Amino acid sequence: MKYGYLLLLFLFITMNTSAQQTPYELSGKKETATYEEAIKHYKTLSATYPQAKLLSYGSTDFGRPLHVLVLSKDKTFDPLVIRKANKRVLLINNGIHPGEPEGIDASMMLARDLLKSDRLSKDVVICIIPVYNIDGSFNRTGTSRANQNGPVAYGFRGNSKNYDLNRDFIKTDSRNSRTFQEIFNTWQPEVFVDTHTSNGADYQYVMTLIPTQKDKLNPILSNYMTGTMIPSLYDQMKKSGYEMIPYVNSVEETPDAGITGFLESPRYSTGYTTLHNTIGFMPETHMLKDYDKRVDATYKLLQIYIDVVVRDAKVIGENKRKADEETARQQKFALEWKLNDKISDELEFKGYAAKYKPSEVSGLDRLYYDKNAPYTKLIKQWNKFEPSVIVDKPVAYIIPKAWDKVIGLLKLNNVKVLELQKDALIEAESYYIADYKTMSKPFEGHYLHSAVKLNPVKQKLQFYEGDYLVYVNQPVNRYIVETLEPQAMDSFFNWNFFDGILGMKEHFSAYVFEDTAAELLKKTPGLREKLEEAKAKNPELRENADAQLEFVYKNSDYYEKTHLRYPVARLLTDTKLTLK
Known part of the structure; x- marks a missing residue:
């Protein structure tokens, strides 16, 4: 037993x-x-x-x-x-x-x-x-x-x-x-x-x-x-x-x-x-x-x-x-970095000799590493990165409630967000997208943007009950700034979250707007001078009637104010607002 x-x-x-x-x-x-x-x-x-x-x-x-x-x-x-x-x-x-x-x-x-x-x-x-x-x-x-x-x-x-x-x-x-x-x-x-x-x-x-x-x-x-x-x-x-x-x-x-x-x-x-x-x-x-x-x-x-x-x-x-x-x-945040190729140190490296021999596939020279020829030698290492784009943080970012994916990700990352309790006209800084590059082929499902150039404009903007404020006084400030600033390498903008703002929703019929544009040039102070100055700087504009009509349109009240305006505004002063 x-x-x-x-x-x-x-x-x-x-x-x-x-x-x-x-x-x-x-x-x-x-x-x-x-x-x-x-x-x-x-x-x-x-x-x-x-x-x-x-x-x-x-x-x-x-x-x-x-x-x-x-x-x-x-x-x-x-x-x-x-x-x-x-x-x-x-x-x-x-x-x-x-x-x-x-x-x-x-x-x-x-x-x-x-x-x-x-x-x-x-x-x-x-x-x-x-x-x-x-x-x-x-x-x-x-x-x-x-x-x-x-x-x-x-x-x-x-x-x-x-x-x-x-x-x-x-x-x-x-x-x-x-x-x-x-x-x-x-x-x-x-x-x-x-x-x-x-x-x-x-x-x-x-x-x-x-x-x-x-x-x-x-x-x-x-x-x-x-x-x-x-x-x-x-x-x-x-x-x-x-x-x-x-x-x-x-x-x-x-x-x-x-x-x-x-x-x-x-x-x-x-x-x-x-x-x-x-x-x-x-x-x-x-x-x-x-x-x-x-x-x-x-x-x-x-x-x-x-x-x-x-x-x-x-x-x-x-x-x-x-x-x-x-x-x-923290007040200033780096958004882009570049390698300083002038600063390096030396590193002991244990490798194998790199050699070349005829390829059995192409007959041309091909690389191989000779395991019978190990070596130990000093090689250079470049590992000093420096900021290439720096931004001053705002007091807060204001995000319209329509951009719910952005809000959801901020909350997921322990960002404290507050809601406007009532409609408010708020003086803030807006970015207008002046220029950007876009990949010609998709990367990980996106036509990624880069090299973003901005025109910041201070203006009064209408926000509504339920829109969000994100104050930049949090331990997760870097997540806030590096996703919401369009210039940042992996910003939400560069990952196409806001591509809707890049297209115009209204335009004009040229034969009708010709008369309207003529009236605008007569009655709008400084508009004629602005057009002539632009033509003097740009010969192609001077020779292109359609482009001149477009210029007048984009410098008039007919042009939609939201085109190319980044929807996340920057609150630059500590404004008293009614928040939930």
Whole structure:
């Protein structure tokens, strides 16, 4: 009887241990978990360990919710309670590109190991999104990433709408993005990690790293990140056997001529988190290294992130508090950045010799990296970005209630918005769109604008009950300004939210308006002089009767006042208004 009991106990323990093994481990480290396998694994952990809880949020374009596994040593899973207790939150996001699945497998093992060994800290709560692009994870092949060395099969980069979700954090065309923003702004992590796999040159490193661009990050956070956090990551990864290098963003075809920093605008995950004063990282394993090494390197890096956040929990929290306070008081905001190509430093780089040989396809010279010719040498790194467009913040932005998607996204991002209680004529500054460029081909479903030029005009504008005011005195000021200022690289304007204002809704019949225009030139003071001055400056106008008629029309009261007028006005003085 005793022997039978011991046998059953042994079998139970063996089955339980096997149940917590991941598909990656069970496959001999050659396969990555499917979406269903990942969620099943986390459900098992949540049912087994009281320090783990699997939550679900919203939906995705695939119709499934986004899951978040929360690891909390004291079994507290309420983000409000966690923030009041002054704990840090580390958010790890996996599978935004499901063909880059190292983080999916590494996080499954890491969560299990942290729970089994009781290595959670009372000061840090860990949140893990198992698979972000659920849609793409179901589109599973072994060929869509032609240059990648394993695993056997994996998901696809695009989601079910064929969007690259790492370009969707501002425009929010996908439900995935909307739900992620709900998660992010509910948990408000101080540190964010988004796991990836790189393309590009060949070199000796398994892991490369893109941190939040240091010059764009709030200086308090940037000083800690560059002075303390990043050196710890590099030092500890080297000790773990995986020496790291910055992401290899080569100036030329090969890294020999040097690399540049990566400027992640808010369309990217870590660019988006920067708007919220969250330190973000995008670790990129190297596609040509064996899959088991890529997963192992990701596992070790994630563990090091946890160790560093635990070690520096107090200072990270204090830095975030100070950065939020500073951002709420900030007066000037950078909207565009450019690389300073005059400032560089030197970086020790371990690569392979780049050589050329005849192509078996074309017969012409082709590039290859000679693995038998490794080298270690100094290369240049350019990583100093400077603002190229800066704007002074207004007191507030005024947004007509018709632009409901804009209002919804602001609210989703913890922006406090107030409603006008009654109609009001308000003196404000309006932008008129003077010029802009538009892509000739769509990018991620949009004909993206850029190079926006503005004519600011102060005028009294009629607003109505239910229109919105957004005061620029909030910790999320950067999200407010960088989405609502049209010149910003990833502004709502550039992502085509306001394209309706770019077209005229009324015009004229020339043969009728000829007589009206003649009367206007006689009776409108200064209009004739204005036309003659324009003709003197522009010979083409002088020779074009239709263009002259258009000029008169656009300088008369017949021309619609809303054409090219950006609908979000800037309140420049602290005007007393009746607000709900």
